[in-house]
Amino acid sequence: MATSFKFIRVLGIPIYVNYTWFIVFGLVVYNLAVLYFPYLGPYYSPSTRWIMAFIASITLFASILLHELSHSYVAQRHGIKIKSITLFIFGGIAQMVGETRSPRAEMKIAAAGPALSFLISGIFWIITFIFIRDMAISPVLAVSQFLAYTNMILAIFNLIPGFPLDGGRILRAIIWAKSGNLSRATLITSRIGKGFAIFLIVMGLWNILQGVFIHGLWLIFIGIFLQQAAEEGYRQTLLHRALSSVRIRDIMVYPVMMIADDITLERVVNDYFFRYRYNSFPVISNDNLVGIISIHDIKGIEKERWPFMTVRDVMHRNISEFTISPDGGALEALDRIIEGKRGRLVVVEYGKVMGIISQRDIMQMLKLKTDLGAT
Known part of the structure; x- marks a missing residue:
């Protein structure tokens, strides 16, 4: 609220x-x-x-x-x-x-x-x-x-x-x-x-x-x-x-697990969310990034409809809201992740998916630098 x-x-x-x-x-x-x-x-x-x-x-x-x-x-x-x-x-x-x-x-x-x-x-x-x-x-x-x-x-x-x-x-x-x-x-x-x-x-x-x-x-x-x-x-x-000095390309995770836009929600839940335990996945169509799907996009839909609906029916399509440049800073990424409430951002350069970055990746880097006294 x-x-x-x-x-x-x-x-x-x-x-x-x-x-x-x-x-x-x-x-x-x-x-x-x-x-x-x-x-x-x-x-x-x-x-x-x-x-x-x-x-x-x-x-x-x-x-x-x-x-x-x-x-x-x-x-x-x-x-x-x-x-x-x-x-x-x-x-x-x-x-x-x-x-x-x-x-x-x-x-x-x-x-x-x-x-x-x-x-x-x-x-x-x-x-x-x-x-x-x-x-x-x-x-x-x-x-x-x-x-x-x-x-x-x-x-x-x-x-x-x-x-x-x-x-x-x-x-x-x-x-x-x-x-x-x-x-x-x-x-x-x-x-x-x-x-x-x-x-x-x-x-x-x-x-x-x-x-x-x-x-x-x-x-x-x-x-x-x-x-x-x-x-x-x-x-x-x-x-x-x-x-402040950490760039996204230094801590992003790659290769990226991506899913096709034509598979059913039932398969997405069973084969991706339960198996890999990420809270969102980039969505592709003909090797092009077309959206992102998260747990929040699915949980509001009745379970009985999952076998009959595809990823493209519920995915988030505004690419600029969930993508970021690899040359951006970790602080910028963290702020956008928290604000967007999707857990992860897709790292894109020249239209190509380069990696993915999550709040967990950033906090792990913070913990490492703190433990080593590199702050």
């Missing part, structure tokens, strides 16, 4: 909204309408407060999106592909494909987000200070003050020097530049990040003991998320470092 839906595309990057985002959005709107804006301006009508809360919340999350887009824009300028940006319960996250190639690029990408958040905060602070005397009666200025505060807090929070926060990435770039060791820099900053995460969890527990249940629970959730993100970030760095 999908947990997100595509909202818009900006700078060529698909923007997704996770369904958990609606939870925090509703909470923010409610707290602004019931608690925050009545305190700033007791003369606002109830309907005005709810409209203010809705506009402020939308603008806040637009600011978070701009924060992530600033990271993404700078990353693209340095040759890093951005797969997507997702808004979710803890804010936003940009999914980058690959690691930065230098400490300088890493620092620029990391600093872009907080810099834009400070800029947005500054704009709203200017509006607030110019018209501060009308705060009690001006909904626009009340919303402006809220956005000035929140964007400033967003920037400051992200500058905490613990990975994967922006401040942690800046510190990682500094350590990387001085030591020349990205793995060590990531290890140090991820430990700081996990330490900060534990601090948030402890503070959350303390708040709960003091009777501030919602705030304490929120701190615990953020702490758990940051701790997991720090650990995952370190693992991803090791993965990228170990596989």
Whole structure:
């Protein structure tokens, strides 16, 4: 079941909204309408407060999106592909494909987000200070003050020097530049990040003991998320470092077991899937690659129909989705295998099938390099 839906595309990057985002959005709107804006301006009508809360919340999350887009824009300028940006319960996250190639690029990408958040905060602070005397009666200025505060807090929070926060990435770039060791820099900053995460969890527990249940629970959730993100970030760095130089032709398997498009599904299951225990096979017709068939293509069909249906009836025909060049990188292959959920990619060069590569092949190479200390 999908947990997100595509909202818009900006700078060529698909923007997704996770369904958990609606939870925090509703909470923010409610707290602004019931608690925050009545305190700033007791003369606002109830309907005005709810409209203010809705506009402020939308603008806040637009600011978070701009924060992530600033990271993404700078990353693209340095040759890093951005797969997507997702808004979710803890804010936003940009999914980058690959690691930065230098400490300088890493620092620029990391600093872009907080810099834009400070800029947005500054704009709203200017509006607030110019018209501060009308705060009690001006909904626009009340919303402006809220956005000035929140964007400033967003920037400051992200500058905490613990990975994967922006401040942690800046510190990682500094350590990387001085030591020349990205793995060590990531290890140090991820430990700081996990330490900060534990601090948030402890503070959350303390708040709960003091009777501030919602705030304490929120701190615990953020702490758990940051701790997991720090650990995952370190693992991803090791993965990228170990596989960045591995080409597909170096680890692909050949010759390739292929099947004809005119055999029945019953034979495919019995003679290929059960016998060889692969989860997909390339399909050929007159020695030409015409598709791929996987367990997922067959399992939705009633078993009674298998003797009367052929491979061509159910195979996947979009060749570009399951083929890859032998000169591509192992990281690219791994990303496509996970995204495509077919287990394997067919390696093709000049229209000819050269081999096949699976997630198992890539992970075996990763294990070998890790065991030999070649990462």
